[in-house]
Amino acid sequence: MTRRERVPVGFIGLGQMGRPMALNLLRDDTELRVLSRDRASYPELRERGAGTLESAAGLADARIVFLSLPDTRVVQEVLFGENGLAGILAAGALVVDTSTIEYSATLDIHQRLAEAGLGFLDAPVSGMQSRAEDGTLTIMCGGSRAAFDTASPWLGRMGDKVLYMGEAGSGQLAKLVNQLLFDINCAALAEILPMAARMGLDPEKTAAVVNSGTGRSYASEFFLPRILRDHFSDGYPLQAAYKDLVSAAQLGASHCVPMPVLAAATATYQMALLRGNGRRDKGSMIRLYEELLGVRFRAAGAEGKDDEQA
Numbered sequence: 520m521t522r523r524e525r526v527p528v529g530f531i532g533l534g535q536m537g538r539p540m541a542l543n544l545l546r547d548d549t550e551l552r553v554l555s556r557d558r559a560s561y562p563e564l565r566e567r568g569a570g571t572l573e574s575a576a577g578l579a580d581a582r583i584v585f586l587s588l589p590d591t592r593v594v595q596e597v598l599f600g601e602n603g604l605a606g607i608l609a610a611g612a613l614v615v616d617t618s619t620i621e622y623s624a625t626l627d628i629h630q631r632l633a634e635a636g637l638g639f640l641d642a643p644v645s646g647m648q649s650r651a652e653d654g655t656l657t658i659m660c661g662g663s664r665a666a667f668d669t670a671s672p673w674l675g676r677m678g679d680k681v682l683y684m685g686e687a688g689s690g691q692l693a694k695l696v697n698q699l700l701f702d703i704n705c706a707a708l709a710e711i712l713p714m715a716a717r718m719g720l721d722p723e724k725t726a727a728v729v730n731s732g733t734g735r736s737y738a739s740e741f742f743l744p745r746i747l748r749d750h751f752s753d754g755y756p757l758q759a760a761y762k763d764l765v766s767a768a769q770l771g772a773s774h775c776v777p778m779p780v781l782a783a784a785t786a787t788y789q790m791a792l793l794r795g796n797g798r799r800d801k802g803s804m805i806r807l808y809e810e811l812l813g814v815r816f817r818a819a820g821a822e823g824k825d826d827e828q829a
């Protein structure tokens with residue numbers, strides 16, 4: 520690929536993660552075309568030099584198309600629904616799915632696209648919006664080595680750790696492993712910290728102990744300052760994150776893999792969802808145990824400042 524050759528590249532989905540990822544693809548060698556149901560980012564993308572589309576038909580000659588979509592159903596619709604990419608892209612084009620979707624669905628997508636003469640790479644990302652903006656995401660890839668090599672120049676613009684994990688589905692599996700460990704950490708914080716408050720420990724000092732001691736984790740470092748401020752709107756919504764736990768339960772049942780700690784954490788997610796915290800982030804699970812114990816794990820002066828968004 521030379522600098523003079525402008526390669527037609529598509530990007531579908533301009534949400535919280537997709538928008539900054541698409542922006543990082545913009546280079547002189549890339550003719551970027553974007554498509555999204557939410558058109559709020561279209562003016563910004565046009566100003567930066569991207570083409571904005573009204574339908575997937577504008578991607579017919581794209582050599583590579585990236586997806587950043589909310590769930591399995593939407594990915595399947597975009598690929599195989601009416602006017603889906605599978606029937607539009609030219610043979611040999613490559614689809615790279617950076618969404619986080621079900622492992623079994625990923626295998627099916629790979630097979631169906633292969634039958635249509637299209638390449639596929641599952642490439643879910645790890646890192647929050649700030650890392651998407653900085654181009655420092657971790658990207659885990661599953662598919663053929665050839666597909667990975669083709670996508671790597673563009674993936675390297677979105678992430679600083681781009682890993683080839685193996686055959687189709689391996690990227691989703693790697694992302695799921697990482698995500699489940701994070702999910703468990705979040706549920707543990709929700710359960711243990713209200714106990715500390717119930718026993719009379721100062722929340723701010725307890726948070727300082729956790730985040731400077733062996734109990735710290737990315738979950739504690741991210742959520743504890745926000746919990747103390749009674750702020751639950753910075754992370755991924757609980758109702759969207761729950762799909763990872765569903766995927767893990769399906770895998771465990773299908774492959775007879777016992778995961779009792781994860782099952783317990785899942786129960787915490789379920790109870791928090793039933794209590795109306797679906798639109799809040801994972802830190803909001805603490806509200807469940809606070810209610811049970813009649814306490815609040817907050818900094819002084821933060822009482823009653825919760826973001827009402829459930």
